[in-house]
Amino acid sequence: MIAKAAGSVGIKLILTALTTTFVALVVATVAMLVYDLKSFQRGWVDDLTTQAVLVATASAPAISFNDPRVARQNLGLLRVRPEIQAGAIYTANGALFASYVQTAAELAALPQHPGQLGYAIEGGRMVVTHPIMDQGERIGTVYLSATYRLLDRLQSYALILLGVMLGSLLLAAIVAHRLQQTITRPLLAVTDVARNVMQRRDYSLRVNERATGEIGTLVDAFNDMLAEIARRSNALQDANLTLEHEMTVRQGAERALLLADRRKDEFLATLAHELRNPLAPIRTGLDIMRINASDPVSVERARTIMERQLKQMVRLVDDLLDVSRINTGKLTIRREQLMLQDVVNDALELARPFIAAQGHTLHVQVPEQAVYLVGDATRLAQVLSNLLHNAAKYTARGGSITLEAEARDGQVQLHVKDNGIGISPALLDDIFEMFIQADSSLERSTAGLGVGLSLARKLVELHGGSISAESAGEGQGSTFTVTLPVLAETSVAKPQAETLQADARLHRILLADDNVDFVNGIGGLLRSLGHQVHIAHDGNEALAAAETFAPQFAFLDIGLPGLNGYDLARALKRLPALKHTVMVAVTGWGQQKDRQHAFEAGFHHHLVKPVSIDQFQEILAQSGP
Template sequence: MRAKLVVMALATTFVALVTMSISMLVYDLTTFQQNWVDDLTTQAEIVATVSAPAVSFNDPVAARQNLALLRVRPQIQQGAIYGANGAIFAAYAQAVGEQPVFPVRPGRPGYTIEGGRMVVFHPIVENGERVGTVYLSARYRLLDRVASYAIILGGVMLGSLLLAGIVAGSLQLSITRPLQAVTDVARDVMQKRDFSLRVRRAASGEIGTLVDAFNDMLAEIGRRANALQDANRTLEREMAVRQNAEQALLLADRRKDEFLATLAHELRNPLAPIRTGLDIMRLNGGDPAATERARGVMERQLKQMVRLVDDLLDVSRINTGKLTIRREPVELRAVVSNALEIARPFIDAQGHALAVELPAQPVYVLGDATRLAQVLSNLLNNAARYTPRGGHIRLDAQLDADGRLRIRVADDGIGIAPQMLGEIFEMFVQADASLERSNAGLGVGLSLARRLVELHDGTIEASSDGPGKGSAFVVTLPVLQTAGDSVARTLPPAGQGKPHRILLVDDNVDFVNAIGALLRTLGHTVQVCHDGQQALAAGTAFTPETAPDFAFLDIGLPGLNGYDLARALRRMSALAHTVMVAVTGWGQQKDRDLAFEAGFEEHLVKPVSVEQILAILAGHREGVAVADRG
């Protein structure tokens, strides 16, 4: 009975969900296609109507001007007007610089769907005579809509079935136990003919109703009515909670979509100059000045991409409670200097004027200098991003009478609407969501800044007089009365030192070969492998005299992943003293834990620079652990 109850609940829920999902999907796709057909046909009819005089009087300039109005409809990729003789009279393409391909002759009036595009041919009629044809081609993302709809419906179905399974599993015990008691008492009554036996009441609700009816039918009638009222009130409360949760999910889903679109845009922006820099270095290899400029551009753009990824990883670590900070006396000027070093290139690129005013006396706070500099650099970058070119940014700090430090970052930019002040620190929320903004951002900088400030027992507040009137962010932190004694901990310089034997394993051939060549120029002996099996075979050939001092292993290797490879190499006696370093694109705490469990001693997150590798070599050579395992 227990299994049947669970299966019945799941089967009923599944059938209802499948029926609803199919119905909604069919209806949505039908409506979607019909709306596209009506919209594109209407657009073609408008173009035909306004272009009829131009075709009749052989005025291709006017016809092209009419087609150019289609730029307000970015979904329409291209269009053309054909004359009565079937030749192209005027043409239009949405993307400037493209060489679109138009049909040689106009097709039959109507629409067709081909290769993800919807094509419409509409006749041009003047005084009852057909004088030409309008051709429009638009993107028709039916599969994208089906995929999105299917993902949503699949998630809803999976969540509903999971909830139904949990509820059914918990309810079946409350149903089967009283029924078993009723069955046992009924069997005893039949065998012993002892009608004084009673079922002890051990349940409430409908099952309690059944037990009470078995013992005393009349008393159960009143209890049944009370139980029903309680159930109705509970259902009303649950409905209110579900409606609130649904609204929150819809808002979160919309913000997620906006964030993904912005993330794609922000990651593509640095890729374009990096690609151009590579082309410059390839075509102007003999021009050292051009190569150096290209390299500088590529380094700046790469740092921008790394900063975006680091911000996302930091938010993830904070949300999962994995991010920790080092607490030590930190001087305010050092924090501000580090923040300015990070943010000034972007501020200067925007042509802003930056003013900084700090207290004359040294001010110390207890915290993590790197994270506090990250907070201020995020605020400065945010001010520069949302201030029109040539604006003014000010950073000042002062001590309050209550012994707290107030750091204020203000600008004269686009400002913040009053209704946004309460939401500006939420994930993926941005003050300016228009397409015309030149620097979008991901909407995570302020959220990350707030959480880092809270880890330092501080607060952060935003203020603005409204749109177009600038904004200000104030960070408040507790101040140390004295700097105290701090221990200066520094790493030894990452110099070349004595040469090492190094094993590099990575399936990214360009990356690993380039790093290997660079290390060889520094005097190290380097062996490169491109997959796990090749590295394992190389490991068996090592002796204690030829074994590598360091092994940098990629985790996502074909054939044999980095974790299993590290375990296999650890079992080889010749590699007992080899330092294993994990190199991977996964940087969460669980990934670090897995690496250390597999035998790695260090964990580097891609992209990895040669300076990081040299720091590993220098740190271990002096017995200093350079990886933060916290």
């Protein structure tokens, strides 16, 4: 059956080639025949017309002088053209003047009158009629009749074309036979492989017959199909294993989601707890200041407590904001040359009060020779102070904390060691993740949200360094190591002594904020220092008062009703009297883009709430006009 199919395809291919060739030859033959007949006819017309013109030109004097003999002599010259069977010359009135015929039978066929000018085909003859002119006047007519052998022409062409067609069909049959071999052989190979695949279920079989063009594409597609079926067969065989693996992964993902959800709930509960803790002593301090307002000692003690708790709240909020900025890619660090010893001193200045308050002993060991880094001094000091703060927080009162720094192999390593509660081996890999705390029990005496170490790791990585934790186990203390690259070549400028003297001058200050308690409190403090203060609670009110008040400093909230702080700053800049006014943005928006918007609006400084009177005084002292 396969052989019959292949043979059938081959025969069809040969018949298709022959039919196509035959149709093409017939169309070409008809076209060539039509063209040749038209050319043949046109040639005869031109030839007879030329002969008629010659006869007319030679016979014009004979008609003019009424000399039929000369006219017959002119017609007699047509004997050299045996295909011209008869000829005649007629006068202007249509009478026969002279004639020429090859046979007597042709004489009877001459018309009595010449008829219309031009040519005509009558039976097997072609007739041409041409006028005889003399000085623009028609004096007669030439008539010529010649045999028109169209059938002879057709027979000659038919014999030639028949021979060409037979030869072409024979050649087409040979070519088609060769072509059908190149086509049917790959098809037969495809059929054989398909049969074997169906019988043996072996999808590794392939068609080895090579072909080009569409047949080659078919063979390649068939092989690709077998390969795809083989892949899918293997996939079906592995389906159960895949499903089992997916179930395992899904169960793991569900456990991870449950763990993340539990950590989220724990974090929210911890956040609420840690924010309420400072609020309680602040509320108590306010009560002390209200009840014992006349007792300076009690008031000072309450103020100290409130300041300490406020710093704790600010620290918690700042840590959360920093982690959020890092996770969203919005936190940038300043890269400048700095000295390791300065970073350590800044970190100790931040952490030493808390360490001392816990009664710990602090040991510091740094290289005597200056070690230079490239980075953000504030952020690196934040990392070290965070580690020192954690060491003090998770170490029982009266413990020991050590800060060591050593430079080697182009790097500096800072080790923060303590003899505190230690870290469980199971937590060492997760201690730098968000919201993970070594002690998460309700009975813990330490506060925090579990974001400090995550923030420290990300800040160190922004500086091209790394951070790691080590601990022998719970109750065995812990060691945190920060590794940073050291600057190989330094260009250290000589330090310049700066003396900041207190500015005893008094200023006109405009305060604009819709938080009435905050702005009235700050305004009262500034007035108590002797400054002239004007307070406004919306943007339009501040703009209306600014031109007459002419402030030297304008501390403006951004989220003002009526006219926001950006538009207010631009409007104040346009007032001639406020050309030299120092404008300061005081806002809760503290991201880099917010600072950029403030500077573009014309602000000279940007303070993030909560702000202290010390920050106001520093700007008044440094930026005073």
